[in-house]
Amino acid sequence: MDMTPMIDIVFLLIVFFMVVTELTVQQAVVVLPVASEATVEEPQPGSRILFVNVSFNSEGQEQIQLMNGPPMTPEELELSLRLEAEAYGGWEDNPNNPTQKLSTLEVTIRCDQGAKSGNIHKVFAACSKARIFKVRCAAIGERFEDPYKVE
Amino acid sequence: MARRKVVDPDANKAEADMTPMIDVVFLLLIFFMLATKFKLPEGTLRSYLPKNKGESNSRPMLSENCRVTLLYQADQVVVYADQAQVPTSDVLDSDFENFTGVPGPDLIYLEQHILRRKDTYVSLGSDSSLPVVIDFAEKVPYKYVIDVLNICAKLEIENIAFAQPETPMD
Numbered sequence: 001m002d003m004t005p006m007i008d009i010v011f012l013l014i015v016f017f018m019v020v021t022e023l024t025v026q027q028a029v030v031v032l033p034v035a036s037e038a039t040v041e042e043p044q045p046g047s048r049i050l051f052v053n054v055s056f057n058s059e060g061q062e063q064i065q066l067m068n069g070p071p072m073t074p075e076e077l078e079l080s081l082r083l084e085a086e087a088y089g090g091w092e093d094n095p096n097n098p099t100q101k102l103s104t105l106e107v108t109i110r111c112d113q114g115a116k117s118g119n120i121h122k123v124f125a126a127c128s129k130a131r132i133f134k135v136r137c138a139a140i141g142e143r144f145e146d147p148y149k150v151e
Numbered sequence: 152m153a154r155r156k157v158v159d160p161d162a163n164k165a166e167a168d169m170t171p172m173i174d175v176v177f178l179l180l181i182f183f184m185l186a187t188k189f190k191l192p193e194g195t196l197r198s199y200l201p202k203n204k205g206e207s208n209s210r211p212m213l214s215e216n217c218r219v220t221l222l223y224q225a226d227q228v229v230v231y232a233d234q235a236q237v238p239t240s241d242v243l244d245s246d247f248e249n250f251t252g253v254p255g256p257d258l259i260y261l262e263q264h265i266l267r268r269k270d271t272y273v274s275l276g277s278d279s280s281l282p283v284v285i286d287f288a289e290k291v292p293y294k295y296v297i298d299v300l301n302i303c304a305k306l307e308i309e310n311i312a313f314a315q316p317e318t319p320m321d
Binding site: 003007010011013014017018020021031032033034035036037038039040041054094095096097102108110111112113114115116117118119120121124127128132133134135136137138139140141142143144146147148 | 176183200221292293294
């Protein structure tokens, strides 16, 4: 019996699962809140979305991270966002202030549902100071399993 | 008389035994299948920051608005819709509340209040729709802020502002 096609398919399956497994560990573990009205929007071509994660570390303390970077203070986050906005280079006019440009960089805040809301004030302030106004709050439409279930 | 030698054409052909490789490949496949946890698609609620204040993140006082205040008192979230206190829900209606064991506010009451305000809103100045100001204390779990944002999204309210924290942030 010729085993070659079966081995081909099995290898393809392995590659698929390896890639998917890699994708799921790229973001910090955050229990997102449930919001029925949350919409999944396809990113515009050429746009860039940064994720700010607010999660609990292994000791149960809240931490703010830019993408999967190290925990940072609001001041460090503001500086990083400024640098990212300058590196991205997309700017648009501020209709209320002709002397100022606003970045077209987008920020999605992925905050744990149990974290203090005060973190959001800090992230909003950092984004605002970095002249980023396109901010979104991540949520999931529905959840099928209890994230706090102890296995 | 010399006899002709019969040569078997397959005699020198080496064949690898594939069985161990297939065993390992199947083990790998099962491992990755079990290790894979598919993520649910993540959506977002739009909360664009105001452009009009430049480097500051405050917003001018709105003449008429619906103010939702979320306070954190005795390990419980207390919500005020304008001046009226939103009653506490009778049931634990989310995984977070099941985890903490503390019921949250009655979100249906809050939704009806905002809907009433929206329906009776008379446009003043440049605000064509009811402005909703969400004022939350620092310790309020983020879930409840999203609940309020979700209600606003459900009622198609786009004029949403987050109030500045009253106490200076650390």
